Amino acid sequence: MFDAIRLHGTTASLAWGYRSVARLEAWAIVRTEGQWRLTATVSWADRFQCAQAVTRQELLFTAPRDKGQWCWELTGVELGTHSLQGTLGPPLH
Amino acid sequence: MGRSRLVKPDTTRLPISDGDWVVVKRTLNYGEHRAMWAASRTPPVGDDPTAGRYDSLEAGRATLVAYLVDWSLSDAEPALTIRGKSPHEVRAILDAIEDDSAIEILRVIEAHQRTIAAERTAEKNATPDGATPSAATLASPFAVTGR
Numbered sequence: 169m170f171d172a173i174r175l176h177g178t179t180a181s182l183a184w185g186y187r188s189v190a191r192l193e194a195w196a197i198v199r200t201e202g203q204w205r206l207t208a209t210v211s212w213a214d215r216f217q218c219a220q221a222v223t224r225q226e227l228l229f230t231a232p233r234d235k236g237q238w239c240w241e242l243t244g245v246e247l248g249t250h251s252l253q254g255t256l257g258p259p260l261h
Numbered sequence: 262m263g264r265s266r267l268v269k270p271d272t273t274r275l276p277i278s279d280g281d282w283v284v285v286k287r288t289l290n291y292g293e294h295r296a297m298w299a300a301s302r303t304p305p306v307g308d309d310p311t312a313g314r315y316d317s318l319e320a321g322r323a324t325l326v327a328y329l330v331d332w333s334l335s336d337a338e339p340a341l342t343i344r345g346k347s348p349h350e351v352r353a354i355l356d357a358i359e360d361d362s363a364i365e366i367l368r369v370i371e372a373h374q375r376t377i378a379a380e381r382t383a384e385k386n387a388t389p390d391g392a393t394p395s396a397a398t399l400a401s402p403f404a405v406t407g408r
Contacts, residue, residue, distance in 0.1 A: 184270050185271065186272055186286065186330040187270045
């Protein structure tokens with residue numbers, strides 16, 4: 169098994185149900201010691217809805233990839249002015 | 262303690278003809294309503310004096326754009342994918358489908374709106390300790406002042 173995995177991209181979003189609540193630009197996901205962590209730059213975010221969604225454990229990170237998309241549930245998120253750090257659950261699909 | 266007035270992003274799948282379906286927002290929040298009403302007005306073009314007025318033709322499309330989240334129409338025609346698309350893109354896709362299909366979907370959404378409204382009314386009426394109903398008529402000022 170890999171000790172560490174790193175994924176990255178240039179476009180992604182955070183979603184609460186059908187609603188897009190944040191747009192991300194450069195993003196990276198690193199898995200270390202069994203924990204998935206997200207860092208990204210934020211181009212736009214609805215902070216209120218992000219907070220509501222993560223409180224309800226309904227905030228999803230989605231990013232396009234070949235033949236589909238990456239998708240994780242965010243279990244925690246810290247939103248700065250233009251940056252984001254988050255912890256992720258296991259990838260959903 | 263009162264009820265939560267936060268509109269969660271829930272959806273409902275509704276059948277349409279020929280085995281197709283649409284996924285629509287269960288209910289719109291205030292921001293989504295404002296966007297829908299704003300899109301229901303005649304777009305400003307030059308010095309058109311009717312610009313900004315309520316336009317029933319625009320209103321139908323605005324309702325479709327406001328409520329539609331996904332549909333099966335893209336199964337047969339991938340170019341008709343609407344999931345994740347911007348309102349501007351969804352408007353363009355709607356303009357490209359059959360007229361009677363757009364009207365059928367609009368009628369299904371309007372029926373959905375009536376269903377949700379009826380559910381809300383039933384919930385209000387079923388709440389035993391809900392808000393105190395307003396008086397049917399204003400109280401007489403004479404009763405207040407004692408005159």
